[in-house]
Amino acid sequence: MNTRLAVATHILTxxxxxxxxxxxxxxxxxxxxTNPALIRRLLSQLARAGLxxxxxxSGGGALLARPADQITLLDVYNAIDDDGEVFAxxxxxxxxxxxxxxxxxxxxxxxxxxxKALRDQLARTTIADMADDVxxxxxxxxxx
Amino acid sequence: MNTRLAVATHILTxxxxxxxxxxxxxxxxxxxxTNPALIRRLLSQLARAGLxxxxxxSGGGALLARPADQITLLDVYNAIDDDGEVFAxxxxxxxxxxxxxxxxxxxxxxxxxxxKALRDQLARTTIADMADDVxxxxxxxxxx
DNA sequence: CCATGTGTGCCTATTTTAGTTACATAAACG
DNA sequence: CGTTTATGTAACTAAAATAGGCACACATGG
Numbered sequence: 001m002n003t004r005l006a007v008a009t010h011i012l013t014x015x016x017x018x019x020x021x022x023x024x025x026x027x028x029x030x031x032x033x034t035n036p037a038l039i040r041r042l043l044s045q046l047a048r049a050g051l052x053x054x055x056x057x058s059g060g061g062a063l064l065a066r067p068a069d070q071i072t073l074l075d076v077y078n079a080i081d082d083d084g085e086v087f088a089x090x091x092x093x094x095x096x097x098x099x100x101x102x103x104x105x106x107x108x109x110x111x112x113x114x115x116k117a118l119r120d121q122l123a124r125t126t127i128a129d130m131a132d133d134v135x136x137x138x139x140x141x142x143x144x
Numbered sequence: 145m146n147t148r149l150a151v152a153t154h155i156l157t158x159x160x161x162x163x164x165x166x167x168x169x170x171x172x173x174x175x176x177x178t179n180p181a182l183i184r185r186l187l188s189q190l191a192r193a194g195l196x197x198x199x200x201x202s203g204g205g206a207l208l209a210r211p212a213d214q215i216t217l218l219d220v221y222n223a224i225d226d227d228g229e230v231f232a233x234x235x236x237x238x239x240x241x242x243x244x245x246x247x248x249x250x251x252x253x254x255x256x257x258x259x260k261a262l263r264d265q266l267a268r269t270t271i272a273d274m275a276d277d278v279x280x281x282x283x284x285x286x287x288x
Numbered sequence: 289c290c291a292t293g294t295g296t297g298c299c300t301a302t303t304t305t306a307g308t309t310a311c312a313t314a315a316a317c318g
Numbered sequence: 319c320g321t322t323t324a325t326g327t328a329a330c331t332a333a334a335a336t337a338g339g340c341a342c343a344c345a346t347g348g
Contacts, residue, residue, distance in 0.1 A: 001145075002336060003234045006251055010234065014243045024293065031241040032234060035338055037296085044295060057346025058292040073254065086230055086262070090147045090154065090176060097175040099158045102281040106274060107150055110217065114265040118230070121261035125254045130247075137246040146305060168324065179307055181327085188326060201315025202323040 004080045007032055008042050009073060009130060012051065016068045016131040022061025042080065049079030069128035074119050076127075086118065087111050148224045151176055152186050153217060153274060156195065160212045160275040166205030186224065193223030213272035218263050220271075230262065231255050 014031050015023045025036040025043065032039065043062050046052045051071055054062045064071065078084060089107060093100035158175050159167045169180040169187065176183065187206050190196045195215055198206045208215065222228060233251060237244035 001230055001232045003232045004336090005231050006234045006248075006255075009251060010237065010243070010247050013247060014241075017243055026293085031238050031244040033236045033238045033244065034234075035340095036293095037340080038338065040294060041296080054294060055346080056292090056294045056344080058290095059347065060293055060345090062294095073258070086145055087149050088145045088147045090150045090178075092177050093154065094175050094177045097158075098282050099154070099161055099278055100175040100177065102278045102285075103154050103157060103274075104150075105281060106277040107153060109277075110269045110274070111150075113268075114217070114262050117261040117265035118258050121258040124257075130250060130254070133250040133253075134243055134246045137249060138242050141246075148305090170324085179309095180324095181309080182307065184325065185327080198325060199315075200313080200323090200325045201317095203316065204314090204324050206325090 004042065005073070005077055007034070007038075008046060008076050008080050009127070011039060011042060011062075012046070012064065012068075012071060012076065012127045013130040013134060015052070015062055015064055016127050017134070020063070022055055022059070022063055024061040028062070046076070046079050049075065051075060051079055064127070067128070068131060069126045071127045072123045073125045074123035077119070077122055084115075086115050148186065149217070149221055151178070151182075152190060152220050152224050153271070155183060155186060155206075156190070156208065156212075156215060156220065156271045157274040157278060159196070159206055159208055160271050161278070164207070166199055166203070166207055168205040172206070190220070190223050193219065195219060195223055208271070211272070212275060213270045215271045216267045217269045218267040221263070221266055228259075230259050 010032050011028055014028050025039040028043075029036040029039045043052060043054060047054055047062075047065075050065055052062050053065045054060065089104045089111075093103055095101050154176050155172055158172050169183040172187075173180040173183045187196060187198060191198055191206075191209075194209055196206050197209045198204065233248045233255075237247055239245045
C-alpha cells in the first residue's frame with residue numbers, strides 16, 4: 001500500500017504542534033524527510049478538501065483550516081485517496097458463467113461492509129489525538 | 145489496490161458451486177476471464193494456507209480443504225496478502241524532529257486498530273455466504 | 289524590487305500488478 | 319508403458335502505481 005495517509009497525517013500533526021505558526025513545506029519536508037514539492041502536492045489536496053489553508057509569500061505556510069479535534073483520519077483518507085477503495089474487483093468476469101456474472105455484485109457488498117468498518121474506525125481518531133499521543137511519547141522519552 | 149482478494153474469492157466460490165467435483169485451473173480461468181497460470185499461482189497460495197487441495201493429473205483439479213462455511217474472507221485475505229498491511233508507514237521520518245521521531249509509533253497503533261476493524265468484518269463472511277448470495281442472484285435473474 | 293514560499297507541470301526511477309509462455313512433474317487410463 | 323490431462327513454478331513482458339525531484343510561474347510581505 002502507499003504511504004500517503006501516513007505522510008498526510010504526519011503533515012497535519014506537525015502543523016498542529018506549531019502552535020498557530022504557519023509551517024512551510026520545507027520545514028514539514030525536513031520532518032517527514034522527503035521533498036518539499038511532494039509535501040506541497042499533498043497540502044494542496046488537503047486544502048482542496050478543506051482541511052488546511054495556505055498563505056503564499058514571505059512568512060507564509062500551511063495552517064489547519066479548523067480545530068485539530070475536528071479533523072479525523074477519515075477526513076484525511078478521503079482527502080488524499082481518489083476513489084477510496086481498499087480492494088478492487090476484477091475487471092471482466094465471464095458473463096456466460098453464472099458465478100462470473102454475479103460474483104462482482106455480491107463481492108462488492110461484502111467489501112463495502114469491510115471498508116465501512118475501516119472508515120468508521122479511522123473516524124474515531126483526530127489530529128488532536130495524534131498530537132496528544134506524540135506529546136505523551138515525547139514526555140516519556142524525556143523522563144527516560 | 146490489487147484484485148487478488150477478489151480473484152481468490154471468485155476461485156473459492158466457483159469451486160464451492162461445483163458440488164464436490166474438482167475444478168481445473170482452465171475452467172476457473174474461463175469464469176474469471178484470465179490466464180490459467182495466474183489461477184494456479186493463486187491456488188498454490190490458497191493451498192499453502194490450507195484452504196484448498198489440488199489433485200494433479202487426469203480428472204484432477206482444486207477442491208476446498210474444508211467446508212465452505214469454515215472459510216472466511218479473512219482467511220482468504222491472510223492467504224494471499226504477504227504482509228497484510230492496508231496502509232504503509234513512511235520509511236524514514238527525521239529522528240531529530242520530535243514529531244518525526246514519534247509519529248510512526250503513534251500512527252502504527254491507530255492504523256492497526258482500523259485494520260483490525262476491517263479484518264473483523266472480513267471474518268464475518270464465509271465462502272458459503274458468497275455461494276448462497278450468488279445462487280440467490282441467479283434465482284432472481286431467472287425470475288426476471 | 290527582492291526575498292520567500294506556494295502551486296503545479298513535467299520528468300525519472302522503482303516497485304507492484306497483471307498477464308503470458310514454457311516446461312518439469314505427477315496422476316489416471318487405455 | 320506411454321499418452322493424456324493437469325498442476326506447480328520459473329522466467330519474461332507490459333502496464334500502472336508510487337515516490338521523488340526539477341523548474342518555474344505566481345503570490346505576498348517588506
